[in-house]
Amino acid sequence: MENAIRHKPKFDDIYMDLAVNLAQRSHCIKAQVGAVLVNETRIISIGYNGPPAGTHNCDEDFGNVGCPRDSKGSCSLALHAEQNTILYAAKNGAKVEGATLYVTLSPCISCARVIYTMKIKKVFFLNSYAEYKGIPTDEGVEFLRKFGVEVVKYEKE
Numbered sequence: 001m002e003n004a005i006r007h008k009p010k011f012d013d014i015y016m017d018l019a020v021n022l023a024q025r026s027h028c029i030k031a032q033v034g035a036v037l038v039n040e041t042r043i044i045s046i047g048y049n050g051p052p053a054g055t056h057n058c059d060e061d062f063g064n065v066g067c068p069r070d071s072k073g074s075c076s077l078a079l080h081a082e083q084n085t086i087l088y089a090a091k092n093g094a095k096v097e098g099a100t101l102y103v104t105l106s107p108c109i110s111c112a113r114v115i116y117t118m119k120i121k122k123v124f125f126l127n128s129y130a131e132y133k134g135i136p137t138d139e140g141v142e143f144l145r146k147f148g149v150e151v152v153k154y155e156k157e
């Protein structure tokens, strides 16, 4: 009999692929970011960046002029993918403590504060926020590592 060992995708790959797909749903005009929150290999929340549900879709509402910017040049209406994802889990009573977050762009410093506060234990990211923004350091990643959250740059094997 043929000894057929079928290739099984790793959970890390499945979740990061999902985050990449979710990013494409974002209505944001600039960065499109997706996130998946997992506890004990089960998905407890998903999300992408954008204004709170039921308010604006930036590409549809501000397509010609661009959405209102904050002082750092980011969309002033959007929640980041990490925040949307964590808030949904918290709102619905899922256990966020000890969870792992998969996100397509490394967390900014304000998301890092939320991730740390919610006791998420591990973060996988695909692309660097610092590279995207043209800033010298990934301050969110540094903050998380400094205070004991494991942060891993995701590389597909």
Ligand SMILES: [Zn+2]
Residues within 6 Å of the ligand: 028, 029, 058, 067, 068, 075, 076, 077, 078
């Ligand atoms: Zn916007």
Ligand SMILES: [Zn+2]
Residues within 6 Å of the ligand: 080, 081, 082, 107, 108, 109, 110, 111, 112
């Ligand atoms: Zn952020």
